[in-house]
Amino acid sequence: MFRKIDDKTYASPQIGIAEVAYAKALGIGLIINNRPEHEADDQTPGPQIEAATLEAGMAYIAIPVSHAGFSMPQVEAMQQALMQAGDMPVLAYCRSGTRSTLLWALAQARSGMNPDEIASKAADAGYDIAPIRATVDMLAAQAG
Numbered sequence: 001m002f003r004k005i006d007d008k009t010y011a012s013p014q015i016g017i018a019e020v021a022y023a024k025a026l027g028i029g030l031i032i033n034n035r036p037e038h039e040a041d042d043q044t045p046g047p048q049i050e051a052a053t054l055e056a057g058m059a060y061i062a063i064p065v066s067h068a069g070f071s072m073p074q075v076e077a078m079q080q081a082l083m084q085a086g087d088m089p090v091l092a093y094c095r096s097g098t099r100s101t102l103l104w105a106l107a108q109a110r111s112g113m114n115p116d117e118i119a120s121k122a123a124d125a126g127y128d129i130a131p132i133r134a135t136v137d138m139l140a141a142q143a144g
Helices: 017-026 046-055 072-085 098-110 115-124 130-143
Strands: 009-012 030-033 059-062 090-093
Touching: 009 017, 009 098, 017 046, 030 046, 030 072, 046 059, 059 072, 072 090, 072 098, 090 098, 098 115, 098 130, 115 130
Parallel strands: 009 090, 030 059, 030 090
Antiparallel strands: none
């Protein structure tokens, strides 16, 4: 269920309480919720995930991304969350894992990672950054 993007980052479709325990067992230290509340009737509410995450001794942050797209504050928040996690493994989730992966890609580009490397890591995890590739290239160029 969790797809490994890089050495410390996983993306996942919607998780439930059981997946929080699985994340803890994997050594994940931060769960990032990229799904807006009430997006679907079948999603586990963020506050329930947050409570289970905190109870398990992990950190939690919500950076909701709607289907409207990404904003710079969301990219900055993701970049900051990933930096603050340090060496702790991170799990980011949304409906399918795609928005989480794309937000990861934008944050990495803003941090100066090579766009080809970003695209390769995302593809290895089963995600395609093509819809945001031009933005990834622009952010990476600005960071360089």
